[in-house]
Amino acid sequence: MRIFIFVVLAFIPPAFIGWMIQQGHRAPAQVAVAAGKPRASGAEADKTLLELFQGELGGAKIKDKVGLYDEKGLFDYIDGAAPIFIQRHYRKLAAAEMASADGADMVCDVYDMAEPANAESIFNAEKSATAKPVTDFPDAISGPMSFVFRSGRYYVKLTAFDAKAEAALPGLAKALKGKMK
Amino acid sequence: MSSNGPPGPYDQVPAAQIPKATQTTSAQSADTAGMDRRAALRVGATAAMALGSVGLALALRDRGSEKKTRALPTIKDHRAEKPAGATDMAIARGPDPAANVRKVIEALGGMGRFVRRGERVVIKPNIGWNRTPEQAANTNPDVVGEVVRLVVAAGAGKVWLTDASVNTAEQCFARSGIEKAAKAAGATVIRPDASAFREVNVSGKLLRTGDVLFPFVEADRVINIPIVKQHGLSLASMSLKNWYGVLGGQRVKLHQNIHLSIIDLAAMVKPTLTIMDATRILLANGPTGGSLADVKQMDTIAAGSDEVALDAFGATLLGLNPNDVGFIVEGMKAGLGTPQWQSLKTVELGG
Numbered sequence: 043m044r045i046f047i048f049v050v051l052a053f054i055p056p057a058f059i060g061w062m063i064q065q066g067h068r069a070p071a072q073v074a075v076a077a078g079k080p081r082a083s084g085a086e087a088d089k090t091l092l093e094l095f096q097g098e099l100g101g102a103k104i105k106d107k108v109g110l111y112d113e114k115g116l117f118d119y120i121d122g123a124a125p126i127f128i129q130r131h132y133r134k135l136a137a138a139e140m141a142s143a144d145g146a147d148m149v150c151d152v153y154d155m156a157e158p159a160n161a162e163s164i165f166n167a168e169k170s171a172t173a174k175p176v177t178d179f180p181d182a183i184s185g186p187m188s189f190v191f192r193s194g195r196y197y198v199k200l201t202a203f204d205a206k207a208e209a210a211l212p213g214l215a216k217a218l219k220g221k222m223k
Numbered sequence: 224m225s226s227n228g229p230p231g232p233y234d235q236v237p238a239a240q241i242p243k244a245t246q247t248t249s250a251q252s253a254d255t256a257g258m259d260r261r262a263a264l265r266v267g268a269t270a271a272m273a274l275g276s277v278g279l280a281l282a283l284r285d286r287g288s289e290k291k292t293r294a295l296p297t298i299k300d301h302r303a304e305k306p307a308g309a310t311d312m313a314i315a316r317g318p319d320p321a322a323n324v325r326k327v328i329e330a331l332g333g334m335g336r337f338v339r340r341g342e343r344v345v346i347k348p349n350i351g352w353n354r355t356p357e358q359a360a361n362t363n364p365d366v367v368g369e370v371v372r373l374v375v376a377a378g379a380g381k382v383w384l385t386d387a388s389v390n391t392a393e394q395c396f397a398r399s400g401i402e403k404a405a406k407a408a409g410a411t412v413i414r415p416d417a418s419a420f421r422e423v424n425v426s427g428k429l430l431r432t433g434d435v436l437f438p439f440v441e442a443d444r445v446i447n448i449p450i451v452k453q454h455g456l457s458l459a460s461m462s463l464k465n466w467y468g469v470l471g472g473q474r475v476k477l478h479q480n481i482h483l484s485i486i487d488l489a490a491m492v493k494p495t496l497t498i499m500d501a502t503r504i505l506l507a508n509g510p511t512g513g514s515l516a517d518v519k520q521m522d523t524i525a526a527g528s529d530e531v532a533l534d535a536f537g538a539t540l541l542g543l544n545p546n547d548v549g550f551i552v553e554g555m556k557a558g559l560g561t562p563q564w565q566s567l568k569t570v571e572l573g574g
Binding site: 114117118119120121122123124125126139149168170171172173185186187188190199201203204 | 353355358454455467473474478507515516
């Protein structure tokens with residue numbers, strides 16, 4: 043009994059040291075992510091995602107480069123909007139500033155949601171009450187300065203900054219969707 | 224303690240009492256008494272080791288951060304003294320954002336109540352997003368320009384305007400129209416380059432230190448000009464949330480306990496004046512927005528020194544109950560203000 047108590051007492055200091063140090067340096071709790079479906083393999087999915095921006099894009103051109111954002115990086119791009127994507131098993135975002143054929147600026151955000159069901163879920167969650175469905179373009183909505191659609195595992199948000207860019211959004215959307223087949 | 228016989232040396236008896244107890248136990252043999260003394264010494268040594276280890280652990284835990292925070296600057300309290308009988312909060316409604324700014328400042332007693340001649344002032348709008356004014360993700364540039372003009376007219380020695388944008392700063396500062404408006408009105412615009420940050424002591428519940436844009440360290444006065452908008456994680460982004468834009472570094476850390484992080488930063492800055500822009504508000508898909516379908520024209524400006532009260536008022540514009548917004552409740556608990564904005568001396572003008 044005495045030996046047991048001695049061993050217990052001897053064990054307390056190192057255990058306590060470990061606990062104190064852990065408390066002092068403990069990282070904050072992570073944002074909860076529900077258990078989800080397996081995600082597409084990283085490198086291959088990244089390659090496929092970036093290929094969407096290559097070739098003909100309805101006359102639009104990438105102004106600088108395509109940025110890729112993982113879960114941590116997503117906060118640096120959309121800040122507090124990130125968790126609703128992460129909760130839906132978002133895999134990666136490819137984003138680029140683009141110029142229409144007549145030089146108007148627009149932003150193209152393509153979210154790889156890993157599974158079509160996740161893309162559908164975020165599409166429904168973000169749908170503006172006053173946004174309108176687009177004729178001959180299923181699973182798409184357009185609001186002033188905005189065109190949003192989903193196709194397979196992708197969720198796409200196109201944003202314009204003026205009327206010229208707004209007029210170019212449907213062409214860019216059609217070109218992107220064509221590459222997602 | 225054992226149920227039979229005298230207490231043993233490792234029973235639950237305070238270590239200091241053990242020798243005395245063993246000495247008064249007449250039935251024990253000399254050998255046993257010697258063994259108990261050795262055992263008591265072992266207990267004493269173990270206890271001393273434990274106490275020493277705890278002390279060492281505490282020292283290891285705190286030494287580094289204490290040493291670091293002692294050497295770091297702390298942002299001073301920027302609040303101005305309230306003159307007797309002065310208005311606490313002013314709300315103006317009307318189609319001209321600049322006129323609304325002038326009305327609320329006049330109702331509060333004029334910019335001279337908040338800024339004195341020669342003082343260095345930093346103005347903090349929301350310039351977080353690569354969005355136009357119509358998309359209502361950033362503060363309205365007409366509001367920003369008018370605030371800069373009033374601060375310059377009050378005799379400020381230096382007027383900085385800055386924000387740590389979420390999207391690329393060059394795009395945000397230009398697309399929002401804020402850089403152009405601020406420069407035209409006489410402000411020095413500071414973009415959030417790596418060289419613009421200074422490490423400071425935050426002393427918050429969650430945030431101990433942080434890299435802050437240097438004008439917040441050097442300024443005599445701080446003016447907050449947030450926009451009112453919906454926010455996916457915190458429900459709303461208004462006055463208190465706008466302080467996220469003083470910090471550099473990865474933002475993911477700030478969102479793990481967003482309400483307390485907001486309060487840590489608000490408690491650090493303690494602004495002189497807050498002018499809340501609700502000219503256009505973003506009702507959904509915030510903080511980024513993009514679609515004009517999510518924007519509502521409100522033509523409203525509210526101003527005062529109580530950020531909790533202003534945010535409680537702003538929450539009502541978004542259709543929220545202030546008591547449901549975590550950072551408003553936490554802000555009240557932290558003593559930063561009251562969500563009962565109607566209980567303050569408030570002036571409402573126009574509309």
